[in-house]
Amino acid sequence: MNVHFESDVLDYQTLRAMAYATYGGAEPGEVLVTAERIDTTRPGEWYAEWSRTAERVLGVAEDAAESGNRRTARGAYFRAHNYFRTAEFFLSPDDERRPSTYERSVEAFRAGAGKLPRPPERLSVPYEGGSLPGYLFLPHRGTRAAGANDERGRTDGTNETGTAAPPFPTVVCIGGFDSICEELYFACGVPEALARGYAVVCFEGPGQGAPLREDGLSARPDWEHVVGPVLDALGPRPELDADRFALIGLSFGGYYAPRAAAFDDRVAACVAFDHMHDLYRAAASESPRAAAIFQRVPDTVINAVATLGERVSAESRWLMDNGRWVFGVESAAEYMRTIQEYSLTGVAGDIDCPTLVLAGEDDHFVSVDLAREFADEVGEPATLRVFETASGAGEHCQSGNLSMACSVIYDWLDDALEQTTGRRPGHDRGH
Structure with missing residues (x-):
């Protein structure tokens, strides 16, 4: 597109x-x-x-x-x-x-x-002597979502009097390589989630947004130690249902969210939107021969080639600039070694919650083949959905048809959380 x-x-x-x-x-x-x-x-x-x-x-x-x-x-x-x-x-x-x-x-x-009819609460999650910022959005009290009385029954998170009915199933939205948590309100379809009766948390961890810009926290591969403190903070809140915590990982968050799900059994469902289970292989997929050569040459050669690429390509310049910043490294060679740590190979099989893996036919960041490989390694809990070019949703994170992607995500979450806990996000299906 x-x-x-x-x-x-x-x-x-x-x-x-x-x-x-x-x-x-x-x-x-x-x-x-x-x-x-x-x-x-x-x-x-x-x-x-x-x-x-x-x-x-x-x-x-x-x-x-x-x-x-x-x-x-x-x-x-x-x-x-x-x-x-x-x-x-x-x-x-x-x-x-x-x-x-x-x-x-x-x-x-x-x-x-x-x-907003119900403004979000700003969060400050304790994290390793500091804090991580975020927002908590709750369904609007006394408001019925458009289309709430369709064939799937009431899905606006309200009871029969139209009053908000906690505790709410909760979606925790996780950004990626270059997103900020405010953007997740749109990218993860927070209005759609609220209309269905979900509470939503958007937050930033190391390598993202304010933690990166203001606190100098670079990325880390073991994101179970980032998501864990967030779930610790949310669990005691009476308006949230701790048995129905779901993660949505956007873009590189498609690595972070499944990584957390593999190690934290409080995650009831996980969405990789889109998947990013092996950052190095995704980056190397366009030029596998060059990547193989780079594995065998000295750092000085890698750095020289990267410098040349930055001079002639705006895309390469942005990628290396942002990559060194996000991962806290100084050279292209160090960056190449660091991103190899961000792989779920050997870990994905430990995910035992329902997991939705999204991919686009035209995704220029990560191939559909890697999505299939990831879903196969997760095994029975995984559902793979590949969006076709003709749908307008074939780009990375389905940016050409966001309403379609969010409908797929939240329809799937409605069913996944019902199967996990026996309770749908709003009320039971009507007929």
């Missing part, structure tokens, strides 16, 4: 920004007119034009808020958040514009979320 740019990396990030229109985080027209203004031969235009759009939309939000138009303000704040996030995306980690752009993205999201 091509949106506007010849460059795969620029075009996918444009599609990613546009995808969030499904849940109020973008307008296709705003995305497309921004893309049309960007001259890719002129460095800096990506940041300048996305910032320009973000500033304009933020002005709409602030005017609406001042006038008391909460719904209009909320939508514009959410879109401004997404456009500031997109503007920041390709900046170098040490770019002086990055902190302020990130902060404005987060502030815009929080302003929008504060105008």
Whole structure:
């Protein structure tokens, strides 16, 4: 699928920004007119034009808020958040514009979320002497979701009087290599989850968002020690059903979430959205011969080739810049060795909860063959769903058809949690 740019990396990030229109985080027209203004031969235009759009939309939000138009303000704040996030995306980690752009993205999201019918609670999860930030979203009291009385029965998390009925099954959303937890509200379809009666937690761990930017916490492969403290914090809360904790791992979160599920039996269901069970093999799949050669040559050669690639390719430059930052390494050779630690081979078989593995036919980050391999290693608990090109959902994380992906995810979770605990997220199916 091509949106506007010849460059795969620029075009996918444009599609990613546009995808969030499904849940109020973008307008296709705003995305497309921004893309049309960007001259890719002129460095800096990506940041300048996305910032320009973000500033304009933020002005709409602030005017609406001042006038008391909460719904209009909320939508514009959410879109401004997404456009500031997109503007920041390709900046170098040490770019002086990055902190302020990130902060404005987060502030815009929080302003929008504060105008939801039931604003989220901000979380601070104790973690190794510090804390991890996040949000807890609960279904809106007294509100019935559109279509709640369909053939699957009441699925809006309310009782017969229309009042919210805890304890709620809880979805914990985990981002990936370059996401922030505010983005997960859109990418993981939080509005859809809330309408079905799920509580939702979005949080950031080491190598992501604020822990990376503000605390300098780089990524770690043993994410059971990251998810564990989150479940520790959520478990005692009376409004949450500790028997029905599900994980959704977005993109590289498709490694983090299954890794946690393999070691923590509190996870009742797991979604790899999309799968990312072996980071090195995914990265090497486009050039397996080159990857094999790199395994045998000195670090100096690897670093020299990487430096050349960064000079001629914006995609390579971003990947290495972000990779060194996220993983806390200094060289391409060290980066290559580090990502080999992020593999579920030999671990996936320990996952015993229902696990949904998603993949797209056109995913340019990780192949469908690796998804099949992962599902086979998980074994009987695994369900594999491959999205076809014709559906518009064939891209990474189904960015071309997010509503379809989220329908698949939450329909599957409804059934998986019923089979695990005997209770559906909202009420039992009607007929």
